[in-house]
Amino acid sequence: MGNTNNHNYTSPTEKAELKLDGKTVEFPVVIGTEGEKAFDISELRAKTSYITLDQGYGNTGSCLSAITFVDGDKGILRYRGIPVEQLAEQSTFIETAYLLINGKLPKKGEADQFSKELTENASLHQDFKEIFDGIPSSTHPMATLASMVLVLSGFYASWGDPNKNQTEVEFRKASAMLLSKIRTIAAYSYKKSIGQPLIYPHRSLSYCANFLHMMFSLPGEEHPIDEEAVKVLNLLLILHADHEQNCSTSTVRLVGSGRSNLFACIAAGICALWGPLHGGANQEVMEMLDEIHHQGGGNIQKYVDLAKDPNSSFRLSGFGHRVYKTFDPRAKVIKQACDRYFNKHGVHDPLLEIALKLEGVALKDDFFISRKLYPNVDFYSGILYKALGIPTNMFPVMFAIGRLPGWIAQWKEMREAKSPRIGRPRQVYIGPAKYDYVPIEKRK
Ligand code: ACO
Numbered sequence: 001m002g003n004t005n006n007h008n009y010t011s012p013t014e015k016a017e018l019k020l021d022g023k024t025v026e027f028p029v030v031i032g033t034e035g036e037k038a039f040d041i042s043e044l045r046a047k048t049s050y051i052t053l054d055q056g057y058g059n060t061g062s063c064l065s066a067i068t069f070v071d072g073d074k075g076i077l078r079y080r081g082i083p084v085e086q087l088a089e090q091s092t093f094i095e096t097a098y099l100l101i102n103g104k105l106p107k108k109g110e111a112d113q114f115s116k117e118l119t120e121n122a123s124l125h126q127d128f129k130e131i132f133d134g135i136p137s138s139t140h141p142m143a144t145l146a147s148m149v150l151v152l153s154g155f156y157a158s159w160g161d162p163n164k165n166q167t168e169v170e171f172r173k174a175s176a177m178l179l180s181k182i183r184t185i186a187a188y189s190y191k192k193s194i195g196q197p198l199i200y201p202h203r204s205l206s207y208c209a210n211f212l213h214m215m216f217s218l219p220g221e222e223h224p225i226d227e228e229a230v231k232v233l234n235l236l237l238i239l240h241a242d243h244e245q246n247c248s249t250s251t252v253r254l255v256g257s258g259r260s261n262l263f264a265c266i267a268a269g270i271c272a273l274w275g276p277l278h279g280g281a282n283q284e285v286m287e288m289l290d291e292i293h294h295q296g297g298g299n300i301q302k303y304v305d306l307a308k309d310p311n312s313s314f315r316l317s318g319f320g321h322r323v324y325k326t327f328d329p330r331a332k333v334i335k336q337a338c339d340r341y342f343n344k345h346g347v348h349d350p351l352l353e354i355a356l357k358l359e360g361v362a363l364k365d366d367f368f369i370s371r372k373l374y375p376n377v378d379f380y381s382g383i384l385y386k387a388l389g390i391p392t393n394m395f396p397v398m399f400a401i402g403r404l405p406g407w408i409a410q411w412k413e414m415r416e417a418k419s420p421r422i423g424r425p426r427q428v429y430i431g432p433a434k435y436d437y438v439p440i441e442k443r444k
Pocket of ligand 1 (some may be wrong): 056189246276277278279281289307314315316317318319320321322323344373376377
């Protein structure tokens with residue numbers, strides 16, 4: 001399982017035909033395990049001298065992958081074949097991370113070993129403290145996270161080097177180290193941004209409990225661990241864990257295709273995730289809901305109308321998805337988790353009410369219906385993160401912690417692919433045709 005190298009997915013019978021310049025050219029058809037079809041245009045340019053133009057890559061498959069399956073029309077998301085709803089209900093983030101990276105659920109001994117490696121790697125080298133001290137407190141925690149992950153390459157130079165052959169065990173150790181340290185870096189970034197002392201990880205705590213401890217404990221004042229909060233955090237991170245060839249994951253693969261080390265690729269992925277159209281949307285959603293509540297007088301229709309206005313660039317953050325055209329299964333699970341957590345804890349958040357009303361209005365509006373725009377994973381996740389006490393500017397960081405196993409798994413799969421090639425799209429040039437250089441004194 002998890003190995004795309006040993007199978008040939010080319011259909012023995014089907015072929016795609018292209019009629020061009022009076023010639024008919026044939027291309028192999030590739031069929032995935034869920035019946036997804038593609039035609040392989042690897043030889044298109046050689047055979048025709050044409051290239052394809054696909055801005056935003058909506059029709060382009062960049063790889064064969066055995067990690068995550070998404071069916072956007074049916075609202076299906078599976079990691080290594082397992083429905084994400086089952087993992088969210090029954091698994092932990094760390095078990096899901098193991099599944100994504102190693103291709104199968106761990107047995108008891110494997111889970112214990114992985115957990116031990118995570119615990120052993122939770123602390124950062126003392127030199128990190130000085131680096132943290134040099135970062136201005138105005139820095140967005142995503143910038144701090146990306147920088148610090150890159151700095152890890154200095155401490156663990158050989159661990160993520162694709163040019164060295166690593167055994168499975170070495171790679172598992174490197175991924176445990178990265179998963180463990182990113183959580184410590186994230187919590188330190190927050191502490192640094194609010195001017196509080198850094199809190200060291202606790203060996204006896206689970207992954208998510210340890211994160212909450214490092215975020216909210218103070219010297220001499222332990223943050224009490226709420227098991228319900230730990231469960232919710234596990235669920236959110238599981239739902240973020242992978243989403244096949246999205247913007248940040250494609251970035252990780254593209255940077256990795258040049259054989260950059262794992263840390264550099266993950267840092268690039270974090271930067272890609274930060275954007276408001278991608279993983280930065282959860283922060284944008286909360287800021288939008290807050291604005292509707294405080295400055296917009298709760299006038300939801302005004303914001304819906306603004307999002308529909310062709311002269312405005314405003315979009316409803318947390319709505320729409322390139323792949324999901326019915327519903328985002330992650331949003332469904334998070335909405336249910338919101339209801340459960342809020343009812344259990346008697347939490348009342350006016351922003352949740354605004355979100356529910358906004359969803360209600362948008363889903364009845366022909367503009368959103370006709371464009372198949374539904375709430376995505378980011379629409380409700382911020383409300384849950386807020387209920388856990390996590391500040392808004394940390395939301396994309398939470399997404400990055402969650403997405404890390406997916407990035408690691410995708411990087412590994414790319415590195416092990418049968419004939420990996422550097423990622424290098426082409427273009428159609430539309431600049432000026434050739435003209436001659438004019439010396440400066442003769443320029444008009
Ligand atoms: N609000 C209002 N209109 C929207 C929205 C939105 N959130 N999203 C798309 N549209 C409209 C577009 O204006 C366009 O309308 P048109 O056909 O009249 O020009 C149409 O729907 C199609 O939009 P595209 O931008 O072509 O869709 P695309 O698949 O390229 O973009 C994206 C997907 C980026 C997610 C988009 O829906 C969006 O900007 N959403 C808001 C940001 C967001 O929530 N991002 C998080 C996505 S989930 C994730 O990455 C983790």
